[in-house]
Amino acid sequence: MGIPLLLQMAASVDPSREILVCDELRWTTVELDNLSARANTVLTRHRAACIAYIGLGGAMLPLLMFGAARAGLTFAPLNYRLSPAALLELISRLPEPLVVVDPEYRAVIGDTYPVLDTEEFMAAVAGAEPAEDTPTEAGDTAVLLFTSGTTSRPKAVELSHGNLVSYVTGTVEFLSAAPDDAALIAVPPYHIAGVSAACSNLYAGRRMVYLPRFDARRWIQLVADEAITTATVVPTMLERIVSALEDDPQPLPALRNLAYGGAKVAQPLVRRALELLPEVGFVNAYGLTETSSTIAALTPEDHRRAHGSSDPAAARRLGSVGRPVPGVEITIRAEDGRTLGPGEIGELFVRGDQVSGRYAESGSALDDDGWFATRDRATVDDDGYLFVLGRADDTIIRGGENIAPAELEDVLVEHPAVRQAAVVGADDPEWGQIIVAVIVAAPGGQPDPDELRTFVRQRLRGSRTPDRVVFFDQLPTTATGKVVRREILARLQAC
Structure with a gap:
């Protein structure tokens, strides 16, 4: 069973159900099924082995992913935020790639690889005849995702048809969504959450509303306008949404579930969200690229208890x-x-x-x-x-003692003058490594370093006390909110 069957099942049982909304586009399940069969024809013509995609996603993510799968090709969405050199390096690691790009990223690729921009692709799809699917095995690679590379060179993770289908069928009941259920998808297309959201919502029959360019106020407006019942966000998005709602409260009567994940979320932010949206069920979803998305979840009931x-x-x-x-x-x-x-x-x-x-x-x-x-x-x-x-890899070894940065970070963010905290280990000739706490101050606050050190010491063992406290205007993070510790260390070394 390959991932195209997830789409074909939904289209055969409920062909007229609206399944995808992105800006002006509104597709039913049978329309998405038909378009992906036509995309199969277009992609097969190029005799590629892998379809790389550079762009904002939206409707292009499910269309390209299912179209590539029907053609028996691997789909590899890439991080459009990377530099041209970094993108070209990733593409060089793909087998016989055809690069599909949003027009604004066309110049980034140059003429090194076969390229098709999304406007050309959609025009070709409109004029193509549907092709028969290329048979696939459960072990064939459906999607290839590069890890974020926050501590080392990005790894190319292969997710098979069997992996993705197992995740979906193990966590979602087929066509279980109510007719008015709608999911707002704002996560990047190159993140596992974007891939799994397209598969699982489609299988559940839940209308997918895409927001390719995240903006907190636009997100809130879409939740109201499209009667969104469920959404998935990363920590940076959650913080901006909560801040926007605190500044300008808006009713979100349809929203029933809000999942967050992709990186660690500070407990003060979770508490603010729970108090701000008491009728919403929050889910903390933990997973890795290598696990096809979520492997553990903190349920709404768990949150409230x-x-x-x-x-x-x-x-x-x-x-x-x-x-x-x-x-x-x-x-x-x-x-x-x-x-x-x-x-x-x-x-x-x-x-x-x-x-x-x-x-x-x-x-x-x-x-x-x-x-x-x-x-x-x-x-x-x-x-x-x-x-x-x-x-x-982030563990700090100070004087032979292993120290988890998260242990200190969880304490530091509870200080009222701290908005964000990241703890890293800096090389030291005496201790091997010393503990450096990097702080982003809360608006209007500038905590005293000694006060913060005392705050930690009172709650943890003395050996966990930061040796240094430094202040940044903001922490370097990936698009999903993961702190890029190597960039912090580079900045500290340059000081």
């Missing part, structure tokens, strides 16, 4: 990513491979049919039993709630 609890253990779960989704197993391991119990910190391993763990240039990273090492440090509590403490 944790937020209103006087029990410290229960309240702490607001900072967790919840429990594994159906079909996914997790375990925490020590460096020597031992399985760890509740409360013990180690590396998170995950297993399930949706887990790829396969890279284009190095093959499978799964162990003999099918477990994938996430490189995330984590722990679980007695009830199975998963707490992700950050990347293993």
Whole structure:
């Protein structure tokens, strides 16, 4: 079963259901099915092995993804925010690529590779006849995504048809959406959340409303105008939405669920959102590119129970990513491979049919039993709630002691004068590394460094106290809100 079947099933059962809205475009399931079959014809003509896409996404994401899949080709959406040199380097790693670009990015590619801009592509699709699908196997690569590369060279992750179908069918009931259900999709097309949103909402029969250029006020307006019932955002978007609603409250009566993920979200922001939108069910979704999206989720009920609890253990779960989704197993391991119990910190391993763990240039990273090492440090509590403490590569080793930056960051953001915090380890001849806290002050605030150090020391062990506190106007982040720590370290070294 390949991903085109997800679309064909929806089109055959409910062909007239409106499934996609993007600016002036409004397509039904049968229209998207027909257009993707025509896209198959257009893409096959170019005799490529991979369809790279550089652009804002919107309707082009599902059209190209399903069109490429029907042609038996791999779809590789790329980060349009990268420099021309970085984009060309990624394209050079793809097999026999055809590059499809939004017109504004056409000049970035030059003449090195075959290129088709999206206006030319849509004109060709309109004039093409539908082609028969090229048969695919479950293990064939459907989508190739490059990791964000916040600490190293981006990896080319291969997601098979089987991985994506397993994720969708394991977490979504076919055509379960009500006729008035609508999802607002504002995540980037090159992020796993964008790929999984197109597959899962289509399978559920939920109308997908795309916002290719995120703007908080435009997002709020679309939620009202399109009667959006569910949406997915990354942390930076959530903060801007919450701030906009605090400045200018707007009723969002249709909105029932709001999922956030892609990077760690500070608990003060989550609490603000819960209090601002008491009728909305929040979901914290945790996953990786290599796992075809979500592997654990903190449900709306979990959020409300944790937020209103006087029990410290229960309240702490607001900072967790919840429990594994159906079909996914997790375990925490020590460096020597031992399985760890509740409360013990180690590396998170995950297993399930949706887990790829396969890279284009190095093959499978799964162990003999099918477990994938996430490189995330984590722990679980007695009830199975998963707490992700950050990347293993980010661990600070100060005087031989391992320190997770997230532990300090969670404390620092609770200070009223701190808006954002990132903690990194800087090289030091005496300690090996020292702890540097990088702070973005809250509006109108400028906390004293010694006050912040005391604030941390009172809540954590003395060895966790920052050795230095520095202030940035903003933290360098990816489009999904992940802090780019190597850029912080580069700025610190340049000081």
